[in-house]
Amino acid sequence: MKKKAEFPFNHARRITPSEVIAAEQAIQEQFGINYTRRGRPAKSETEKYQSVSIRLHPQVIAWAKSEAEKQGVGYQTIINEALLKLVS
Known part of the structure; x- marks a missing residue:
């Protein structure tokens, strides 16, 4: 079975927006x-x-990552939510 020839993209023109x-x-x-x-x-x-950019204690990062895994979100989201609770 013959292999299909690829489309010559280098000869194709780009369409405008x-x-x-x-x-x-x-x-x-x-x-x-x-x-x-x-x-x-x-x-x-x-x-x-x-x-x-902020430096955090490794225990804070470990806590945030474990909480994030439980909730199915990113660990930065957990840290942000915890900080928002403190300031509101």
Whole structure:
């Protein structure tokens, strides 16, 4: 059985963003399919987190990781929630 030839991507042209929008609109009009944008929704200024670097005791990290495993979330989320409880 012959192997299929690969598409020559190096000769293909890139489509413009306006062509992508036009294609999405045509599909939506013809088939009624609504494309939703992927990814996380944008956060408001009050919801945005600030990146920091902090040194924590290894026991704190171990506690946070064990709690995170129990709850099925990230350990940084556990630390953040614990700090939020203290300040509110």
